[in-house]
Amino acid sequence: MAIYLNFFQFFVLGALGLLALGIQVWALVDCLRTPSADFERVYKKTKTFWTAITAGAVFFGFLYAVVPLMALMVPSMGMGMILSLAGATAAGVYLADVRPALAEVRGRGRGHQNRGSSW
Template sequence: MQVLLFLALSLVLLGIELWALVDAARRPAGAFAYGGKRTKKFWVLLTAAGALVGFIAIPPPLGLGILGTFTMFIAVVPAGVYLADVRPAVSGYGGGRRRPPSQGGGW
């Protein structure tokens, strides 16, 4: 039961790391300067390193568990910082909504 719990936890943490990596890669480089944060390259490399370490730390039976289970908690820290601090700052780049709000009575 404990093995399955650690396996599920590591997969959730890997999902968070991949979410941060994909989000950082999809943002334009100008958004990071606009938000007053480090460069896009910095955040993509940092979240990619965290995702790689998180992937390597997946315990058996799905992974090798080479780095140990505590490493998966350390690997999620850059993703957490990105999602909690950087993502909100860079999401305002481009000036607002993509589509204008509805202007009518409903027909």
């Protein structure tokens, strides 16, 4: 019975790790595609700062999600999970706080949709 729980834990934690990795990669790609002047206009640190944060998040997410899946080992619930959660949190902060502010500057935010037709 214990071996089934280990397999279940492996697949659940692996799926969550891949989901977190996808979110972290999304944040990094969005950060890299945004011009650095936009970061200065919204007063959200610098592009270099957010690139370093999201790249670190992707690195730790990759270590947690992909390396155990390739080795077919049960991921440990120790420091790897904590670092992956920290990376997912950092990517979440970027996506929930910085990205909407940048979208407002670029004219693709919520307010832009309510301004009416562009005709």
